[in-house]
Amino acid sequence: MVKIGNIELGEFPLLLAPMEDVSDPPFRYVCKKNGADLMYTEFISSEGLIRDAAKSVQKLDIFEYERPIGIQIFGSNIESMREATEIATKANPDLIDINYGCPVKNVACKGAGASLLQDIDKMVKMTAAVVKSTHLPVTVKTRLGWDDDTKNVYEVAERLQDVGIQALTIHGRTRSQMYKGVADWTLIREIKRNPRIQIPIFGNGDVDSVQKAYDWRREFEIDGIMIGRASIGYPWIFREIKHFFNTGEILAGPTIAERLDVCRTHFDKSIEWKGEKQGIFEMRRHYANYFKGLSNSKEIRMKLVSLNSVSEIHAVLEEIKDLYLEEV
Incomplete structure (x- = not known):
């Protein structure tokens, strides 16, 4: 049984990735109906939350049928992230997730998202501040590193676990790759095999078929899979993967x-x-x-x-x- 804090997610959970302009409540509804075990809001700017910006506040909307659900926040200022965590906690999600993975320029070049992979000390301080600001479990989504020369997620996993995160999702690309090339999950497997790591490790990146989910579950030894782009317009991917895991049969696609x-x-x-x-x-x-x-x-x-x-x-x-x- 995979658990984040006291949240039980089953033997091998399938997570819906937080995707900007996609993972809103209507989209989450159809993914939940088709078997997503844990979902997240679109990522929410900490600065927007503390300024009470309408767009950021609206993203806090969550509904009982979505549970368990996490609110994902991002930012570059530790104090703003601490305040945003307190605001997000009041919206009563099941967990708080920190985005250290977004590669897009207007996030990463402002010192947020994947940019923090260039300053692990700051990332650790920010994470510790978030953990201390909420009674909810805190999780993190990140990437392998900033570029091929700085694949530092192994160190990140250990240090973030040490300051209290309760699960880690790793996208198998660096920031410099953006969404190009092929996701590499070998480092994710190394982290999972690290005897120091006790928290669930979820893999993300390029899972777009039942067969790939099955093969990578076995090959990379992760605790669960986060699915993003493959679910857009095709929420049935969750039920198809689950059906195959349970029966060994490929379910017919939707009519x-x-x-x-x-x-x-x-x-x-x-x-x-x-x-x-x-x-x-x-x-x-x-x-x-x-x-x-x-x-x-x-x-x-x-x-x-x-x-x-x-x-x-x-x-x-x-x-x-x-x-x-x-x-x-």
């Missing part, structure tokens, strides 16, 4: 009707959470992924993104469903 139903559920939750105008706008980025591989997916997407009312979008989704059911 067209299922794709449409989940897309509609995601859409309805988006409207419910953000309101009609914003909900319609934010859902547009998801259509291409839900209908990927269908013969006329581009036409479907172009039609859906051109519409501005809930009833019109519902009508088009029903039309598509009826059309495909007739073809079957």
Whole structure:
């Protein structure tokens, strides 16, 4: 049984990665329904939280059906991170996660996210401050290092465990790789084998199929897998991996009707959470992924993104469903 603090996550948990502009409550809802064991909010700026910025505060929204769920924060100032931790704790998540992995320029070049991999002493001080500022378990997501010459995550794992983190997720790339190249999990396995490490170690990066999840679980000896990009428009990846682990059988992919139903559920939750105008706008980025591989997916997407009312979008989704059911 994998545990973070008192949170029981089962024998081999599947985690939904915190993804900016993706991992909002509507998306988390459909991933939870399909078997995600632990989910995180989009990452939240500590500076935004302490300034009460609307966008940052809205990201604190969590719902009972999502549990267990972590709020992920990032920042470059230790005092701001301490204050942000206190604010996030009041939102009553199950844990607080610190982002030391985001590689994008406007985060890393401001001394936050993966940038802290260049200053482990500061990372350790920041983590200790966060741990002391909450009664909740604190976890961390990071990368192998800043670049190929500074793959220092082995040291990071030991030192962050020493100041109280209760789980560590490692993305198998350096910051300089961004999301290019192939994720390398060999260092993750070395950390898992380190006799000093007692906390759960989760692997992240490039898990995009049932077979890969199965093979890497065995090869790299991790306690669980965090899945990000492969779940966008395909929340079924969680249930498919679990089914294979439990039965050794490859589950058939979702039917067209299922794709449409989940897309509609995601859409309805988006409207419910953000309101009609914003909900319609934010859902547009998801259509291409839900209908990927269908013969006329581009036409479907172009039609859906051109519409501005809930009833019109519902009508088009029903039309598509009826059309495909007739073809079957």
